[in-house]
Amino acid sequence: MADSKKSAGKRRQLMVAAAQVLHRQGVERTTIADIANAADVPVGNVYYYFKTKDALVQAALAEHAGHLAGLTDELDRLPDPRERLKALVGGWIGQRDVAARYGCPTGTLAVELDKREDGGMDVEAGRVIRLLLDWAERQFRELGAPDPDGLALTLVGAYQGMSLLTNALRDPEIMVREGNRLLDWLDSLPGDS
Amino acid sequence: MADSKKSAGKRRQLMVAAAQVLHRQGVERTTIADIANAADVPVGNVYYYFKTKDALVQAALAEHAGHLAGLTDELDRLPDPRERLKALVGGWIGQRDVAARYGCPTGTLAVELDKREDGGMDVEAGRVIRLLLDWAERQFRELGAPDPDGLALTLVGAYQGMSLLTNALRDPEIMVREGNRLLDWLDSLPGDS
Amino acid sequence: MADSKKSAGKRRQLMVAAAQVLHRQGVERTTIADIANAADVPVGNVYYYFKTKDALVQAALAEHAGHLAGLTDELDRLPDPRERLKALVGGWIGQRDVAARYGCPTGTLAVELDKREDGGMDVEAGRVIRLLLDWAERQFRELGAPDPDGLALTLVGAYQGMSLLTNALRDPEIMVREGNRLLDWLDSLPGDS
């Protein structure tokens, strides 16, 4: 059973390992060998699954997107949009230690990819961020709040900003403080619930 | 006299060039040669002014810190703390095109340096960010607002977040939108002015 | 029946594909995968038919030899040796576009194999060329021309030379010009016909 998964799963293993290692070490400081080791795959074999390092980075981005989609799907089960948003923020706070150490995966990746000339990989990163923006906007809209688009921008921007500060100052408490402020803000918004 | 200036000036030239090029290309993708070229200094000569690449990065950080100090000094001439804060935000909005293309210099540098193992260079980046935090806190305090510490965190966090989104989505308008929101927010704060 | 043919046919498919692809891309720039693809055979399967890449190259050489044998057999049906030789040259001229693009298959292969250290594969290439030399010598001898050996050398040498120039200068007209000169030369030779 484990074996039947092996072959099909190796690609996945690599994606997961890439997502994690790239988040921790950054794109440029991470070698293919690093990822191969983390995935417990021989270096040469990586190229059977991904033609270039860039392809692996893209895969890591996709992995983050998938993770995010899984998270929002989870949240969508909550009946109330305000509660969904608050649960999202709660999740951020829960990740404060990771954020303090490595920052927001998508955000830091986006920053790094932006410096590359590679065709449109930065755009790809933007797309992942937009996933979150769009989901948030839907919640605000469902809530009946005015300017849901702008509110989403504010929320996600606040998240990226507090992640960055938390990371730069190595202080998880920032995440708590600003997270709670966001929770209050969400509560203060007029809306159907 | 010209000569004594020259060598002192070369060091400065390198710092300025480093700050600019590192902001645009990122730390890892920038070579010593890139910076040397931008500063119009022969490659071999760089090492007379900076022992290692890391030292150059540090210098770039210091350059950013100096620039920031110059900016806040400028703002400090304004009589009213609320106006100072609003002028700061106005400056951010004015930089929207740079932000869309390259992000916030200090923020992106901090993100990249965090991924390095090098001794404490990430801390250094944090220090630059804290300069801004401290200045903002002083303004809020002078304004008589409650929790000036938290307000500074919110303000600077919002700046970093909106810079990141602006950059990731390549849309300067985000900077305008969120910047205006911050201006309104500053106006809404209770205070002595 | 279909199946028994299949596996025998696959070997042949690979030989034909190898001959073609190696001619076009050269030995060193051609990968096993290239040949496998051209032959529509899974990569891993190639090794059931040929132990090494070298064996495939040898097979391509044999394929060229076989092709050459088929050609001379065809020509041998002509009653007159002078006509046979002229028909050979006519065939060369007819191949001018291929020659302009890729050169003479045997000649270019010989040049490349000569650079290898591999045991005697260059000798093998020489053998294929000698097939042609020997056949030409027989025709000259049958024609009663003096020094048939030397004439064969001159004829085949001229062919290799004009192929190379045609290829290097990418000009098929060279093949026509020099081919016609050879035809005149053959006509001018004293002989029984």
Place this chain on the structure above:
Amino acid sequence: MADSKKSAGKRRQLMVAAAQVLHRQGVERTTIADIANAADVPVGNVYYYFKTKDALVQAALAEHAGHLAGLTDELDRLPDPRERLKALVGGWIGQRDVAARYGCPTGTLAVELDKREDGGMDVEAGRVIRLLLDWAERQFRELGAPDPDGLALTLVGAYQGMSLLTNALRDPEIMVREGNRLLDWLDSLPGDS
């Protein structure tokens, strides 16, 4: 004195080494390290003089062109064009052992480069061959022979062909035999001398 040449001469050293090693081993089988070793230069340093392996190959081609120019300059001192051409052929015969082992430098290089996709390096090889064609044509024209263009093609074609056969069959005597035939042919041409 030797030292003053060192720095300026290193580029040249590399060109000469490249020309020789590439002739012997072929383009694809030759590594940068091979050339670096032959030139007694550390591998990493090669890239200071030549940006890529292709650039080195180009340089080798230029070296061959230079060598050829030197040769024809030498020949141009002879008063009679027929003698110049005969001296050229004599030189070819004199090189028979090299030809038997490695073929004609320009010809084999042209064959190999033709298989590459690299931008126009094959054309470059053609240009070197054309140098020889043009020189020969000038001699035939000066001799007053009809169709000097065609005669040059015949002469150089014969050279390439006999080099290839000599190399493929590993028999220097072919060079002697065909070389002498060319000498007779040159003598038989009507002309002013």
Place this chain on the structure above:
DNA sequence: TATGAATGAGGCTTCATTCAT
């Protein structure tokens, strides 16, 4: 001080060949 040149470690990628099913 100034500078072109030198050095070598390390990263990405390709590919012939071998395995496991």
Place this chain on the structure above:
DNA sequence: GATGAATGAAGCCTCATTCAT
């Protein structure tokens, strides 16, 4: 037999750093 996957040895190239003058 058949086949996708695995493996590791090179090869090309970049670059921080050091040297020699």
